[in-house]
Amino acid sequence: PARLVVLASGTGSLLQALIDEASRPEYPAQVVAVGVDRVCEAEERAARAGIGSFRVRVGDHADRAAWDRALSDEVAAHRPDLVVSAGFMKILGPEFLGRFQGRVINTHPALLPAFPGAHAVADALAYGVKVTGSTVHLVDGGVDTGPILAQEAVSVLDTDDESSLHERIKVVERRLLVEVVAAVATRGVVVSDGRKAVIPSE
Numbered sequence: 198p199a200r201l202v203v204l205a206s207g208t209g210s211l212l213q214a215l216i217d218e219a220s221r222p223e224y225p226a227q228v229v230a231v232g233v234d235r236v237c238e239a240e241e242r243a244a245r246a247g248i249g250s251f252r253v254r255v256g257d258h259a260d261r262a263a264w265d266r267a268l269s270d271e272v273a274a275h276r277p278d279l280v281v282s283a284g285f286m287k288i289l290g291p292e293f294l295g296r297f298q299g300r301v302i303n304t305h306p307a308l309l310p311a312f313p314g315a316h317a318v319a320d321a322l323a324y325g326v327k328v329t330g331s332t333v334h335l336v337d338g339g340v341d342t343g344p345i346l347a348q349e350a351v352s353v354l355d356t357d358d359e360s361s362l363h364e365r366i367k368v369v370e371r372r373l374l375v376e377v378v379a380a381v382a383t384r385g386v387v388v389s390d391g392r393k394a395v396i397p398s399e
């Protein structure tokens with residue numbers, strides 16, 4: 198199976214979806230380590246599953262570049278085939294992307310290029326869109342700008358607040374992420390024009 202390092206900052210429900218899927222022998226990937234940038238529930242989920250985790254905090258480093266290097270070294274030590282950013286709330290730096298670009302998958306709770314950034318669900322609600330959703334994409338040097346691998350729409354209800362909408366999006370995100378990771382682990386990705394990502398069919 199492909200080796201996954203999963204990066205997370207929060208409750209880690211997306212991480213949990215990957216851990217659960219990877220426990221099935223036919224799933225083509227395994228979570229070999231979990232990296233976090235703060236104390237968070239994702240670390241406990243890793244521990245419960247018997248998966249090692251490492252914490253690399255920005256505040257423990259002289260500057261952002263030193264943090265970027267330390268995170269890159271920790272991730273590299275686990276020899277990942279793919280890195281999955283699953284609710285990791287930091288922008289990955291140039292050193293990291295130099296080492297892993299093309300193999301880093303992120304999940305974002307909106308239909309990119311609409312509502313990039315850290316407040317996608319609140320921004321979509323504030324704008325008043327009737328449809329938002331989930332995007333799984335390759336990470337490049339920008340903020341949520343990399344080639345899109347998969348998207349799925351989620352309707353916004355008149356009664357939604359940020360938390361109810363985010364929960365419905367996360368249900369879709371978990372399924373989409375698990376599917377895309379399996380597809381990329383098995384068949385790879387081809388990117389043309391620096392933009393259009395295609396996962397070759399079997």
Ligand code: GAR
Nearest residue numbers: 207208209210211284304305306314
């Ligand atoms: C997910 O909705 C993910 O897309 C989002 O954080 C949530 C993490 O959920 N990521 C971003 O907003 C990145 N900009 P989780 O902690 O339950 O896995």
